[in-house]
Every structure is written in C-alpha cells, then in structure tokens.
Amino acid sequence: MEANRIYNFNPGPATLPLPVLKEAQAEFLNFHESGMSILEISHRAKEYAAMQAQAKADIKELMGLGDDYEVLFMTGGASTQFAFLPLNFASKEHPGSYVLSGSFAEKAYKEAEHLGIGEIVASSKEGGYRHIPTQEELKIDKDAAYVHLCYNNTIYGTEYHYIPDTQGVPLFADMSSDMLSRPLDFQKFDFIYAGVQKNLGPAGVTLVVAKKSFLEKSPESLPTMFKYETFFKKDSLYNTPPAFNIYMVGKVAAWIKAEGGLAEMEKRNKKKAARLYGVIDASNGFYRGHAEKDSRSFMNVTFRLPSEELEKTFVAEALAKGLSGVKGHRSVGGMRASIYNAMTYEGVDALACFMEAFEKAHA
Amino acid sequence: MEANRIYNFNPGPATLPLPVLKEAQAEFLNFHESGMSILEISHRAKEYAAMQAQAKADIKELMGLGDDYEVLFMTGGASTQFAFLPLNFASKEHPGSYVLSGSFAEKAYKEAEHLGIGEIVASSKEGGYRHIPTQEELKIDKDAAYVHLCYNNTIYGTEYHYIPDTQGVPLFADMSSDMLSRPLDFQKFDFIYAGVQKNLGPAGVTLVVAKKSFLEKSPESLPTMFKYETFFKKDSLYNTPPAFNIYMVGKVAAWIKAEGGLAEMEKRNKKKAARLYGVIDASNGFYRGHAEKDSRSFMNVTFRLPSEELEKTFVAEALAKGLSGVKGHRSVGGMRASIYNAMTYEGVDALACFMEAFEKAHA
Numbered sequence: 001m002e003a004n005r006i007y008n009f010n011p012g013p014a015t016l017p018l019p020v021l022k023e024a025q026a027e028f029l030n031f032h033e034s035g036m037s038i039l040e041i042s043h044r045a046k047e048y049a050a051m052q053a054q055a056k057a058d059i060k061e062l063m064g065l066g067d068d069y070e071v072l073f074m075t076g077g078a079s080t081q082f083a084f085l086p087l088n089f090a091s092k093e094h095p096g097s098y099v100l101s102g103s104f105a106e107k108a109y110k111e112a113e114h115l116g117i118g119e120i121v122a123s124s125k126e127g128g129y130r131h132i133p134t135q136e137e138l139k140i141d142k143d144a145a146y147v148h149l150c151y152n153n154t155i156y157g158t159e160y161h162y163i164p165d166t167q168g169v170p171l172f173a174d175m176s177s178d179m180l181s182r183p184l185d186f187q188k189f190d191f192i193y194a195g196v197q198k199n200l201g202p203a204g205v206t207l208v209v210a211k212k213s214f215l216e217k218s219p220e221s222l223p224t225m226f227k228y229e230t231f232f233k234k235d236s237l238y239n240t241p242p243a244f245n246i247y248m249v250g251k252v253a254a255w256i257k258a259e260g261g262l263a264e265m266e267k268r269n270k271k272k273a274a275r276l277y278g279v280i281d282a283s284n285g286f287y288r289g290h291a292e293k294d295s296r297s298f299m300n301v302t303f304r305l306p307s308e309e310l311e312k313t314f315v316a317e318a319l320a321k322g323l324s325g326v327k328g329h330r331s332v333g334g335m336r337a338s339i340y341n342a343m344t345y346e347g348v349d350a351l352a353c354f355m356e357a358f359e360k361a362h363a
Numbered sequence: 364m365e366a367n368r369i370y371n372f373n374p375g376p377a378t379l380p381l382p383v384l385k386e387a388q389a390e391f392l393n394f395h396e397s398g399m400s401i402l403e404i405s406h407r408a409k410e411y412a413a414m415q416a417q418a419k420a421d422i423k424e425l426m427g428l429g430d431d432y433e434v435l436f437m438t439g440g441a442s443t444q445f446a447f448l449p450l451n452f453a454s455k456e457h458p459g460s461y462v463l464s465g466s467f468a469e470k471a472y473k474e475a476e477h478l479g480i481g482e483i484v485a486s487s488k489e490g491g492y493r494h495i496p497t498q499e500e501l502k503i504d505k506d507a508a509y510v511h512l513c514y515n516n517t518i519y520g521t522e523y524h525y526i527p528d529t530q531g532v533p534l535f536a537d538m539s540s541d542m543l544s545r546p547l548d549f550q551k552f553d554f555i556y557a558g559v560q561k562n563l564g565p566a567g568v569t570l571v572v573a574k575k576s577f578l579e580k581s582p583e584s585l586p587t588m589f590k591y592e593t594f595f596k597k598d599s600l601y602n603t604p605p606a607f608n609i610y611m612v613g614k615v616a617a618w619i620k621a622e623g624g625l626a627e628m629e630k631r632n633k634k635k636a637a638r639l640y641g642v643i644d645a646s647n648g649f650y651r652g653h654a655e656k657d658s659r660s661f662m663n664v665t666f667r668l669p670s671e672e673l674e675k676t677f678v679a680e681a682l683a684k685g686l687s688g689v690k691g692h693r694s695v696g697g698m699r700a701s702i703y704n705a706m707t708y709e710g711v712d713a714l715a716c717f718m719e720a721f722e723k724a725h726a
Contacts, residue, residue, distance in 0.1 A: 002392075004392070004393045004396075004398060005392065005393065005398050005399070006397070006398025006399060008398070008399050008403055008404075010404075010405045012405075012603065013402065013403055013404060013405060013406060013603065013606060014403060015399070015403050016400065016402055016403055018392075021391065021392055021400055021402070022392070024391070025388055025391040025392065028384065028387070028388040028391065029365075029367070029368065029381075029384055029385070029388065030367045030368065034369070035367060035368050035369030035371070035685070035687065036368070036369060036371050036378070036687075037379065037384055039376065039379055039384070039564075039565035039611065040371055040373070040376055040377060040378050040379050040565075041371075041373075041376060042373045042374075042376060042688060043376060043566070045373075075438035075439050075440075075443075075567065075605075076438050076439055076443075076588055077438075077588075077602045077603055078602075079587065079588050079601070079602040080438075080439075080588045082586070082587075082588075083586030083587070083588055083589065087586075107587075111586050111587065114586065115586070195602075195603060197603050201402075202402035202605075202606065202607045203406070203603045203604065203605055203606050203607070204438065204567045204568070204604075204605030204606070204607065204608055205567070223445070223446030223474050223477065223478070224442065224445075224446070224470075224474065225439055225440075225442050225443045225445075225446055226446065238442070239440045239441075239442040239558075240375065240376065240440055240558060240560050240566045241566065241567075242438075242565075242566055242567030242605065242608065243376060243565065243566050243567070244565045244566070244567065244607070244608070245567055245605065245607070245608070248402065324398065324399075325405060
C-alpha cells in the first residue's frame with residue numbers, strides 16, 4: 001500500500017486507480033498546456049472538446065459499440081434517470097416493465113409507478129433479494145416501452161450472470177455498480193446508464209450509453225433539461241457540463257484500455273471475488289454470504305458473521321489494519337466489501353487474510 | 364503571473380483562486396488524513412459530513428443569513444432550476460413572473476411558459492438587453508408565485524444595482540454569475556440559486572440558498588429528484604452528491620472569508636471593473652460598451668471595437684500576451700472580459716494596458 005493511503009472497500013464513492021489520481025494531480029494547475037486547470041477551462045475550448053471526444057470514443061471502444069450508439073454525460077445520478085426514463089419513454093399504453101432485484105431496482109420502479117406508467121415483471125424481494133430473477137421468472141409484457149434491470153445490486157451483492165431475452169422489448173439497464181467491469185454483449189442493450197462513482201470516476205456525472213434511436217427525439221412536453229434529445233443534439237454541451245468529473249471518467253477509461261480492456265478487468269475482478277468468496281465458503285458457516293451462489297456479484301461481496309457483536313469487532317479491527325469501508329448497508333447488515341476495478345488484488349488479499357485470521361480467533 | 368499559467372477571462376468555467384487550487388492539489392491523494400482522495404471518500408463518512416457542514420455554514424455567514432435559510436447542493440446547472448422552479452412553485456392561478464434582462468432570464472421564462480405557468484412582467488429585450496429593467500418598468504402581478512430575476516447577465520454584461528420591491532411577492536434570483544461577489548441584503552430574496560462555475564468553483568454543482576419555507580414541502584406529484592423537499596430533508600444527501608465539486612465550493616467560500624468576505628470582494632471587483640470601464644470611457648468611442656452605464660456589470664465587461672476585423676486582431680494579440688477568453692458571446696459580438704472574484708487586479712490591469720496600447724496602435 002502507498003504511504004498514507006488506505007484500502008478503501010466503500011460501495012461508492014469508491015477507490016480510484018492510483019496512477020489516474022497521480023496524473024490528475026500532476027496536471028491540476030495546467031491542463032494540456034492551456035495555462036489553466038481543467039477546473040477553469042471553458043467547455044467550448046478545443047482542449048476540452050478533444051478530451052470529451054476521446055472519453056466517448058474510449059468508452060464505446062471498450063464496450064465494442066458502433067455508430068448506432070451514443071455516449072451522453074448527464075448529472076443527477078441514477079436517481080434522476082429513474083424519473084427521466086418513464087418520462088421520456090413510457091406511457092399508459094406502453095408502461096415501463098421493471099425487474100426488482102434490489103433497492104435501486106425498486107426505486108427505479110417507484111418513479112414509474114408514481115407517474116402511473118410502471119409495472120413489475122419479476123421480483124426476488126421475497127427472501128431478501130438473495131438472487132437475480134431468472135429468465136423463467138420474467139413475465140414479459142410485449143406492449144411495454146422497455147424492460148428495466150439493475151444489473152448489479154450494490155446493497156445485496158448480487159449481479160446478473162445472463163442477459164435476459166426480452167422478446168423484442170427494448171432492454172434498459174442501470175449499470176451504476178458494474179459498468180465497464182467485464183465484457184458483455186452490450187449490443188443486446190438499448191439503453192445503459194450509470195452513476196460513475198463506483199467503477200468510473202468521482203461522483204457528479206451520469207454516463208448514458210444508448211442506441212441513438214432512443215435519444216434523437218424526446219417528448220415535446222418535457223422541460224429542456226429532462227429530454228435526452230437535448231443532450232444528444234448538443235453533444236452533452238447544451239449547458240455547462242461537469243467538466244472535471246467527465247475528465248476523470250475519461251482518464252479511468254483510458255486506464256482500463258491501457259491495462260488490457262474489459263477482458264483484463266473481468267479476469268482481475270473474478271480473481272478478487274473468488275479470493276473472498278473462497279474464504280466465506282471455507283469458513284464452515286462462520287461467514288455466511290447473503291447472495292445465493294449463482295447470483296453472486298463480482299463487485300460487492302456481502303456476508304454476515306455469527307453475531308452483531310462480532311460484526312462490530314470485525315469492522316473495528318479491519319479499520320485498524322487499514323481496511324476501510326467494510327460495514328454492510330443497514331438493510332442487509334453484516335459486511336460488504338466493494339471490490340471495483342480500481343481495488344487491487346493486494347488489497348483484496350489483505351482483507352482475505354484478515355478474514356481468515358479473524359475466523360481463527362473467533363470461530 | 365505564475366509560470367505556465369494564463370490570465371483567464373472566460374465567462375465560466377472561469378479562473379479560480381490559485382491558493383485554493385494549490386491546496387486541493389496538495390491534498391488530492393489524502394483528504395483530511397482519511398487515507399483516501401476526496402474523490403474516493405464516502406459521502407456518509409464523518410470527514411465528508413464535516414466538510415459539507417462547514418461549506419454551508421461559511422456560505423450562510425458570508426451572506427449574513429440565519430436559521431430561516433438553508434443551503435442545498437444540487438446538480439444540473441441553472442438550466443435545470445429553470446424547470447424545477449415552476450414545477451415546484453407555480454400554477455395556472457399563481458404563475459411565475461419573469462423579468463427578462465438577457466438570454467438566461469429568457470430561458471428561465473421559457474421553461475415556465477412551456478408549462479403554461481409563466482408570465483413576463485418586464486423586459487429590456489428591445490434594444491438588445493442594454494439595461495436592467497427599472498423598478499418603474501416592473502408590472503407586479505400580486506397573484507404570482509414569485510418574481511424571477513437574473514441578477515447578472517453574463518452575455519450582455521449587465522447587473523442589477525438595486526433590489527426590486529415586489530410588493531410581497533416572493534423574490535427569486537438566478538445569481539449564477541455574481542454569487543458572493545458583493546454584499547447584498549440577501550434577506551430580501553426568498554430563493555437564490557447559482558451554477559457555481561463562475562464565482563464559486565468547478566462546474567458540476569448548483570448552489571441553492573433559500574428560505575426553508577420554500578424547501579420543506581414540495582408537490583407530491585413530482586418525481587423524487589425534482590423536489591426541493593428531497594434535498595432539504597436529506598441535507599443534499601438523498602443520493603450521492605458531487606462531492607469533489609462541493610468540496611471545491613467550500614474551499615472557495617473559506618478563501619473569500621479569509622480574504623475579508625463580501626465587502627472585500629466588492630471593493631476588489633469594483634476596482635477591477637472601474638479600470639476596464641475607464642479605458643472604454645476614455646477611448647473616444649474606439650471601445651463601445653454594450654451595457655448602459657447605470658446597468659454595467661462588475662463581473663462581465665462587454666464592448667465592441669470599430670470593426671469585426673479589428674476585433675479578430677484584438678483577440679489574437681491578447682491571447683499572444685497571455686490574456687485568454689476575451690471573445691464575446693456570438694449574440695452580442697465583440698469582446699467580453701469576465702472578471703469574477705478570482706481574477707486578480709494584476710490580470711485586469713494587464714488587459715487594460717493591452718487595450719490602451721491596442722487603441723493607440725489602431726485608433
């Protein structure tokens with residue numbers, strides 16, 4: 001570990017690649033020889049334009065997407081998208097279909113339901129969101145405007161391991177917590193979005209990657225800033241974008257490319273996840289994973305200990321060893337280790353070793 | 364001028380105080396001894412909470428506001444507020460009243476008009492937005508939900524030099540381009556907001572300072588993220604906020620306090636503006652100010668030259684001397700020097716000297 005740095009297992013905002021942070025720090029007062037900080041440069045400047053274009057190109061390249069897709073940089077987080085999606089695409093005749101797989105999937109549904117244009121087509125709420133609804137559990141409504149998934153469920157530690165067949169209904173996904181963490185056949189998705197503060201950069205920008213056909217025309221009745229059309233037609237520059245946040249996302253995308261792309265991220269993420277799930281599975285029930293095995297997330301590893309007392313001790317002792325942010329979400333309890341792209345194997349191994357020692361001491 | 368830095372007269376994003384940038388750079392990898400970057404720390408961490416609370420307290424202290432006001436950190440820029448305001452406060456019976464004083468004032472009105480709940484109560488559009496509508500020009504509608512002003516008009520270079528008497532109708536103001544630039548009797552305003560990328564920090568956060576009575580209850584029909592109530596009740600932490608951007612705003616507010624507060628900012632800003640307007644007024648018509656004298660902005664100094672040819676030469680020669688961003692907005696033409704809080708007198712004087720020399724060479 002770098003001096004003065006800690007292993008940060010927080011669910012988001014989350015750890016970022018150290019080389020990226022150092023690069024940003026080095027050019028903090030003078031962006032691309034412009035004589036200004038990236039915080040100060042005009043969003044109409046050629047240096048800014050080149051940076052944003054490169055970020056978009058890198059993201060599309062990493063995802064293997066072509067000219068029929070566009071990248072938008074928006075704000076307000078996934079929570080704002082939860083409202084924008086039904087407002088832009090759903091109606092009484094063509095409601096938004098939602099698969100409930102966790103808290104954020106539920107929140108997305110609730111915004112559509114509040115507008116009277118949402119429906120539930122599958123749910124794993126019963127039993128505490130321990131699994132991802134299967135293809136068989138999905139009741140497709142062929143009149144729906146879209147089927148909406150939350151691809152990774154940060155709080156419960158579950159993740160899709162298949163891409164649902166929606167029988168031609170457009171497939172929408174919130175990928176806030178596993179965006180660019182592994183290769184997928186992204187062309188099967190019509191609309192993907194992500195708050196970037198987990199795998200992609202600092203909080204403050206929402207990444208949208210969608211088929212152009214969903215972006216080029218929005219309902220006339222909506223306010224300017226609620227229309228995807230506004231962002232699409234003006235290349236996300238209708239008004240001043242969160243320039244620094246986009247710049248950091250661009251740097252992270254470039255870092256992913258340089259490290260070997262999504263295939264390499266997947267290799268690392270699977271290895272990290274396997275190390276932690278290995279400790280859980282070998283613990284004879286001392287550690288109890290929340291997610292069912294076939295729905296386990298590569299990004300958020302959730303588990304309980306034999307008692308809440310021990311869980312408190314675990315959090316405190318972990319922190320003393322420089323392992324921060326392992327406390328689980330209050331709705332699940334226990335522990336959660338978030339091991340996004342930027343978390344090193346070294347960090348995960350340090351946590352795994354601590355878990356093994358803790359088990360030995362307390363089992 | 365610092366080595367490798369330039370004088371940045373851009374209208375926003377704009378120059379930031381160099382000591383603030385250096386401070387942020389120095390602690391970029393380790394925020395308040397947390398072992399993490401401010402980009403990586405949880406928005407639920409105590410270090411984050413302390414930072415955000417201090418930022419709010421400093422802003423309220425600078426504005427001389429008490430417990431009946433609250434500070435919110437939102438996203439989407441002023442353009443998103445243009446929609447949120449009528450959605451939250453106006454109706455057919457109680458429309459939003461708008462004073463048109465420039466492009467952004469017009470855009471704000473258009474969002475309310477699009478919803479069928481906006482009206483114009485004064486306008487200086489005729490003649491090209493050269494003056495701020497006077498108290499006499501204002502036709503107050505006593506049934507209005509609010510009177511909306513754009514307090515400084517970045518594009519046209521005009522600024523209010525009085526606070527309108529709205530006869531009890533709540534007073535709302537977009538202060539994106541002059542927020543915290545001078546002391547005002549802020550208690551006369553019910554709702555103030557600002558995209559921060561001019562006087563307060565990097566683009567990506569929208570500052571709202573409003574009477575709590577306008578924030579504590581919002582229409583039930585609105586989506587969660589469109590309600591001020593959501594931000595008010597959760598202290599701007601309903602979802603992940605743009606943490607880094609808020610942190611920078613906090614640092615800028617602390618810098619303003621340390622420099623002597625709004626009274627000192629006003630002194631400096633008036634001195635800077637006087638230097639540039641002085642050159643214009645002494646130029647025998649070589650430089651022609653766009654704004655009428657009694658409406659001149661302390662933040663954005665707009666002027667034309669005798670020909671577009673000369674204007675092009677001016678921009679090019681200025682840039683060669685390290686004076687960047689002086690080209691005016693296309694809707695006004697000519698030049699615009701934006702001289703927000705962070706622009707030094709040294710920078711303004713360099714521009715003024717250049718203007719004097721340019722006039723001598725070309726008059």
